Amino acid sequence: MSAPRKNNLSGSDMPADGADRPTREEAEAAVRVLLRWAGDDPRREGLLDTPGRVVRAYEEFFAGYTQNPHDILARTFSEVQGYDEMIVLKDIRFESYCEHHMVPIIGRAHVAYLPNKRVVGISKLARLVDAFAKRLQIQEKMTAQIADTLNEVLQPLGVGVILEAAHQCMSTRGVHKAGVSMVTSRMLGSFRDDPSTRREFLAIVGNQNAFSVSNT
Numbered sequence: 285m286s287a288p289r290k291n292n293l294s295g296s297d298m299p300a301d302g303a304d305r306p307t308r309e310e311a312e313a314a315v316r317v318l319l320r321w322a323g324d325d326p327r328r329e330g331l332l333d334t335p336g337r338v339v340r341a342y343e344e345f346f347a348g349y350t351q352n353p354h355d356i357l358a359r360t361f362s363e364v365q366g367y368d369e370m371i372v373l374k375d376i377r378f379e380s381y382c383e384h385h386m387v388p389i390i391g392r393a394h395v396a397y398l399p400n401k402r403v404v405g406i407s408k409l410a411r412l413v414d415a416f417a418k419r420l421q422i423q424e425k426m427t428a429q430i431a432d433t434l435n436e437v438l439q440p441l442g443v444g445v446i447l448e449a450a451h452q453c454m455s456t457r458g459v460h461k462a463g464v465s466m467v468t469s470r471m472l473g474s475f476r477d478d479p480s481t482r483r484e485f486l487a488i489v490g491n492q493n494a495f496s497v498s499n500t
């Protein structure tokens with residue numbers, strides 16, 4: 285977890301680097317404090333290895349902080365035989381973490397763009413979603429970050445991003461409403477200005493009614 289971090293549009297999300305970053309031992313000690321706060325005894329057998337496991341899990345949950353979303357999209361292809369239609373990757377499952385409660389946000393992303401001569405490998409769109417999902421997030425910000433990064437790096441004619449997700453901070457605590465999903469979208473360029481482009485995108489992701497009133 286010590287990959288060099290470059291400045292990018294999400295630089296303000298980057299954690300303290302180098303000397304400011306706590307050690308693994310400090311992070312494990314903090315987990316022991318939370319176990320005690322929950323009312324348990326971190327010295328009992330079943331919990332002895334838990335702090336180490338939690339800290340390793342955090343490395344997976346928050347792997348996005350070590351990824352530069354711009355680099356993910358850096359390699360593009362221009363030999364596309366004049367292909368100039370919409371490119372859509374739909375139903376990209378993501379797991380993110382609510383920045384207010386640090387509990388999972390689990391959902392699907394639909395990411396589309398109208399290329400301007402250059403395209404990117406489709407797996408890169410899924411990696412872009414993960415680079416922003418694997419951080420502490422709010423869904424609105426994550427939606428904007430995915431769309432804006434795609435727009436800045438590829439400079440396509442338009443970008444559409446829709447996220448649908450269930451927030452465990454709503455289902456397992458607070459108002460305790462399960463089965464509720466939140467939908468956010470960001471439409472840029474032709475997806476914003478051209479109703480037929482937006483309609484085509486919404487038809488492809490299969491939820492025209494839900495998204496007929498689009499925001500930005």
Ligand SMILES: [Zn+2]
Nearest residue numbers: 382384385453
């Ligand atoms: Zn929350």
